[in-house]
Amino acid sequence: MYRYDExxxxxxxxxxxxxREQVEARLAGQLxxxxxxxxxxMNGLYLQLHxxxxxxxxxxxxxSARQMRQLAFITDRFDRGSAHFTTRQNLQLNWPxxxxxxxxxxALAEVEMHGIQxxxxxxxxxxxxxxxxxxxxxxxxxRPTGELIRQWSTDHPEFSFLPRKFxxxxxxxxxxxxxxxxxxxxxxxxxxxxxxxxYRIYVGGGLGRTPMLARLVREFLPKDDLIAYLEAxxxxxxxxxxxxxxxxxxxxxxxxxxxxxxxxxMVEEEFARLPxxxxxxxxxxxxxxxxxxxxxxxxxxxxEPALLAAARQxxxxxxxxxxxxxxxxxxxGYAIVNISLKPIGGAPGDATxxxxxxxxxxxxxxxxxxxxxxxxxxxxxxxxxxxxxxxxYRELLAAGLGDANAGLITDIIACPGMDYCSxxxxxxxxxxKAIAQRFANPARQQLIGELGIKISGCINACGHHHLGxxxxxxxxxxxxxxxxxxxGGDPGNDAAIGKLLGPGxxxxxxxxxxxxxxxxxxxxxxAGETFVAAYRRLGHDHFKGALNADRH
Amino acid sequence: xSKIKYPVxxxxxxxxxxxxxxxxxxxxxxxxxxxxxxxxxxxGEALLARARIDEAANSIVGAELVEVEQRAEGIRPIHxxxxxxxxxxxxxxSAFTDAAE
Numbered sequence: 001m002y003r004y005d006e007x008x009x010x011x012x013x014x015x016x017x018x019x020r021e022q023v024e025a026r027l028a029g030q031l032x033x034x035x036x037x038x039x040x041x042m043n044g045l046y047l048q049l050h051x052x053x054x055x056x057x058x059x060x061x062x063x064s065a066r067q068m069r070q071l072a073f074i075t076d077r078f079d080r081g082s083a084h085f086t087t088r089q090n091l092q093l094n095w096p097x098x099x100x101x102x103x104x105x106x107a108l109a110e111v112e113m114h115g116i117q118x119x120x121x122x123x124x125x126x127x128x129x130x131x132x133x134x135x136x137x138x139x140x141x142x143r144p145t146g147e148l149i150r151q152w153s154t155d156h157p158e159f160s161f162l163p164r165k166f167x168x169x170x171x172x173x174x175x176x177x178x179x180x181x182x183x184x185x186x187x188x189x190x191x192x193x194x195x196x197x198x199y200r201i202y203v204g205g206g207l208g209r210t211p212m213l214a215r216l217v218r219e220f221l222p223k224d225d226l227i228a229y230l231e232a233x234x235x236x237x238x239x240x241x242x243x244x245x246x247x248x249x250x251x252x253x254x255x256x257x258x259x260x261x262x263x264x265x266m267v268e269e270e271f272a273r274l275p276x277x278x279x280x281x282x283x284x285x286x287x288x289x290x291x292x293x294x295x296x297x298x299x300x301x302x303x304e305p306a307l308l309a310a311a312r313q314x315x316x317x318x319x320x321x322x323x324x325x326x327x328x329x330x331x332x333g334y335a336i337v338n339i340s341l342k343p344i345g346g347a348p349g350d351a352t353x354x355x356x357x358x359x360x361x362x363x364x365x366x367x368x369x370x371x372x373x374x375x376x377x378x379x380x381x382x383x384x385x386x387x388x389x390x391x392x393y394r395e396l397l398a399a400g401l402g403d404a405n406a407g408l409i410t411d412i413i414a415c416p417g418m419d420y421c422s423x424x425x426x427x428x429x430x431x432x433k434a435i436a437q438r439f440a441n442p443a444r445q446q447l448i449g450e451l452g453i454k455i456s457g458c459i460n461a462c463g464h465h466h467l468g469x470x471x472x473x474x475x476x477x478x479x480x481x482x483x484x485x486x487x488g489g490d491p492g493n494d495a496a497i498g499k500l501l502g503p504g505x506x507x508x509x510x511x512x513x514x515x516x517x518x519x520x521x522x523x524x525x526x527a528g529e530t531f532v533a534a535y536r537r538l539g540h541d542h543f544k545g546a547l548n549a550d551r552h
Numbered sequence: 553x554s555k556i557k558y559p560v561x562x563x564x565x566x567x568x569x570x571x572x573x574x575x576x577x578x579x580x581x582x583x584x585x586x587x588x589x590x591x592x593x594x595x596g597e598a599l600l601a602r603a604r605i606d607e608a609a610n611s612i613v614g615a616e617l618v619e620v621e622q623r624a625e626g627i628r629p630i631h632x633x634x635x636x637x638x639x640x641x642x643x644x645x646s647a648f649t650d651a652a653e
Contacts, residue, residue, distance in 0.1 A: 027568065029610045047613065049633075050641045052570035097569040418636055425633075481632065 001064050001370060002147045002292040004112045011155065012109045015116060019043050020102035027099070044115025045101055049422045054093040054104060055118040058373050060128035060146035060170070061089035065360040065369040070111040072356035078104050083356070085341060085349040087413060087464055088167070089127050089373045090118055094420055116154065121162045123153035123234075129171040129178045130374040131336055133293060134382045136328040140189045140197050142172035144290045145226065148281055151289075152227050159234050163241035164249035166234075167206075179375060181205045181213045181495035182467060184251045185233060192220045199226060203233060203263065204255030207461035211497045212252040215260045217267060225271075228279040232271035236263060296368040296383060301333020304386065311390035318393050320442055321404035326389060335386050337366075338406040339379040339396060344440045347429045348414040349377030358399035366392045375464075376413055376452075378406060408445040409453060409518070410436040413464055417457025417474060418481075424457035426474025426481035431455055431510055438511040439518075448518055451531040454489070467491040469531045470517060471498040472510065483510050487517070487543055488535045496532075499540055502547040516546040557619050560596045561587040561627060562603045563638060564615035572637055573612055575603050580612065584638045585626055590617075 004012070019039070026036040040046075044055040056071070063071075071091060075083045078100050084092045096104055108114055117124055126149045133141040149168055153159065159166070171178040172189035180186030186202035199221040205214030221229050237251045240258065248257075255263050312319040327336040339359060341349050351359075363371045363381055366388050372380035384392055396402040405411045412435060415421065417428030432455055439445055454468030458475070465471035471486035482504035489498030505513055518531075520543050525534040535543070561584075562575040573580045574587035581587065590596040596617055603615035618634045620627040629635045 027610060033567075033607075033613050047565060047570060049637050050570075050572060051565075095570075099568045418633060419641070479631065 001062060002059075002143075002289065008112070008151075009109075012112070012114050012116070015043065015114065016102060016105045016109050019105060023098060023102055038120070040098075040101075041119040042116065043101075043105065044118035045096070045098070046119065047422070048094075048420050049418070049424075050420065051095045052098055052101070053420065054096045054101060054115055055086070056091045056093070056108060056113060056115050057118050057125040058089050058091060058113075059150045060126055060132065060143050061130050061373040061375075062132075062143060063371040063373060064111075065363045065371065067111045067113060068356050068360040068363070068371055070107060070113075072353040072360070074104055074107050075353040075356065077107075081354075082350050082352045084347070084416060085351065085373050085377050085379070087375050087377060087415070087462060088125060089130075089375055090125060091373070092416070094416070119165075121164050121166075122160050123149075123156065123162075123166045123168060126150055126153070127167070127169045127178055127183075127375060129173050129176075130372040130378075130380045131177060131327065131382065132172060132372075133295070134329050134331070134334075134336055135173045135175075135177075136330045137174040138172050138330065139174070139191055140172045141293050142170040142178075142187075142189055143293050144286065145170050145172075145187065145189070145199075147289050147292070148226070148286065149230070152230070152281075159238065162234075162238055163243045164246065164251075166237070166251070168230075176491070176493050176495070177375075179464070179467060179491035179495070182207055182464070182491065183214060184237075185230065186214045187226075190220065196222070198222050201229065201233075203267075204252040204260075206250050206252040207464060207466045208250070209247060209459040209461075210250075210252065210256075211461070211466040212256065213495050213497065214252075215255060217260070217264045224280055224283070225276060227281055228274050228276040229267075229271055231279055232267045232274060235270050236266045240266070295331075298331045298334060298383070299385070301331075301385060301387075303332050305333070308386050308389060315390070317397075317402075317404065317442075318390055320446060321393050321402065322389060323446070324404045324408055325406040329383070331383075333386055335384050335389060337381040337384045337389070337392065338374070339381065339401050340403040340405050340411060341378050341401075342405055342411050342436065343400060343403050344410060344436045345433055346436075347419075348412050348432050351379075355399055355401055358395070358401065362392060362395055362399075376406075376411065378411070404442065405445055407450050407452070409439045409448050409451045410445055412436060412453045412455060413468070414455040415457050415462035417455070417463075421457060421462075423460060424474070425459070425476045426457050426483065427507070428455045428457040428463055428472075428474060431472060431474070431483065431507060434507075434511045435514055438515060448522065449530060451518075452489075452491070453514070464491065465489070466497045467495070468498060469535070470514060474507075475504060477504050481507050483507060485510075485513060485517070485547070487540065488532060490532050501540075501543060505547065513546055517543055520546060556593075556596070556617055557630070558593065558596060559589045559591045559620055559622065559627075560599070560617040561589055561620055561638075562599045562615055563587075563618045563634070564603055564606070564612040567610055567613050572640070574638075575599050575606075575615075580606060584640075587627065587638075589620065589622065589627060 201218040202214035418424035456463035486498030
């Protein structure tokens with residue numbers, strides 16, 4: 001894992017000290033709320049419906065056991081004993097006090113963490129594939145690129161006051177698990193015909209009220225040119241992105257209004273003008289960063305030990321866990337393990353401090369002390385010996401973390417919604433709970449197979465509902481919560497924005513409607529066909545009848 | 553905000569800790585049952601003016617009028633968002649039943 005250098009430490013410590021002074025100035029009345037608000041937001045501190053909320057960045061979704069334990073400590077000491085992992089691989093505290101936030105930031109700084117640039121019109125926390133560095137389908141570990149982008153974008157003076165927020169995702173695998181098409185800039189590590197590794201660059205993706213998929217702007221960018229090329233994109237956006245209307249200020253709107261070819265031309269012209277040698281990273285510095293992500297000392301092991309097969313046969317629960325939550329690792333004898341934060345009846349993405357400590361302990365006993373946070377609001381242990389899987393499963397069960405539902409219908413993504421969020425127009429969490437309870441039967445979940453339900457409590461789409469095979473958007477209609485259902489969204493290689501199925505439903509009617517959609521899928525699917533694949537073949541109208549009983 | 557309908561209460565948040573507070577007859581209160589209800593625009597403005605003093609003293613933020621109706625069991629905010637906020641977190645943590653009931 002990357003470790004802060006002296007500059008990183010000094011920068012974060014300075015920001016903690018500055019924020020402490022700013023809080024004192026606010027409490028003393030030397031700053032008005034209007035003056036103070038942007039300062040607290042620059043450190044990730046929001047004021048929500050019931051309390052403050054602190055958003056903590058987890059760069060490219062990678063945590064050490066030490067960091068996870070510190071997060072558990074902070075959650076106990078400064079919050080109510082649980083915290084919420086988000087779709088941007090961040091962690092949110094739901095009940096911090098303003099007067100204690102400087103102490104929280106100081107505690108975060110002790111483990112090289114912060115809330116900087118988790119809010120505001122700047123480049124936000126860079127996200128990545130949760131299986132980075134260990135995926136069997138990977139061309140190259142995307143985390144050094146993520147770290148390079150983190151360093152470049154942190155406190156970048158030219159890009160601290162953009163027209164609107166800006167999100168970058170990077171993946172190095174054949175399968176896109178980072179939803180790069182839904183980001184302002186999506187970066188894919190690719191290999192060209194000459195065998196060289198470089199980047200394919202997409203620009204202009206985003207969800208929210210105007211969902212758009214990113215468009216290809218550079219088929220192949222040499223690795224050395226990444227920072228100069230990103231600067232060129234940011235300059236074009238900073239100059240030409242709209243500032244007159246916040247709803248039209250994202251780079252996706254610039255792409256839409258100016259046209260992809262025009263933006264591409266402007267970016268290439270800016271790229272040609274820039275002094276690349278001065279902007280691009282020094283190869284020695286890149287090598288220094290890459291060294292932090294060198295593979296750990298794996299043992300020489302064989303795949304599929306006999307012990308594993310016997311355990312799967314002996315324990316149906318473990319067999320289901322192995323099927324849903326365990327993923328192929330690039331190293332023989334090892335496996336990637338998804339830890340579900342989606343227990344039936346729980347709030348998606350929430351973890352208690354005890355569970356956070358348990359995961360930290362398990363990451364050390366069954367790995368190299370590293371944990372990943374996924375955009376699907378789950379956790380990952382990236383380096384588990386296959387022979388250890390049965391023992392790990394038993395320990396996860398004991399910690400309340402053994403749900404065998406990764407990627408299944410109860411692995412629901414949901415934003416905090418109106419239970420917490422001041423922007424929300426409806427609740428998300430109770431809808432997620434009700435659907436999960438409806439489909440709680442493990443055998444039924446396995447029968448249905450891979451299906452992503454994603455729920456947002458407002459048009460801002462933090463729950464990625466546009467990308468759900470089944471998407472649910474909570475709105476207000478006639479003074480009541482009303483839920484629109486979209487179908488066919490896909491965050492992966494064949495990225496797609498879901499299509500609206502019909503008028504909104506009352507919350508109580510949503511589980512029935514989801515059940516009818518699932519029944520129509522099961523009745524119409526061919527062998528081995530996922531929900532999204534069946535939807536594409538059967539067509540949108542195949543599912544229209546699912547809403548008929550529940551018009552709202 | 554569109555035209556306010558009365559009666560109203562004043563809802564704000566504590567600056568130091570963030571929790572929701574109301575303007576009560578004895579000053580700020582965390583208990584919605586103690587919130588002063590203003591039945592007229594004049595009474596509403598007077599209530600808001602009291603909250604502005606607390607804002608100026610850096611004790612609370614975001615004071616605003618919230619429309620309510622009077623029921624036998626107490627006030628009930630008109631909008632469901634404000635019902636969640638006024639009655640408090642957890643009161644809405646069931647499926648889609650009215651938070652007030």
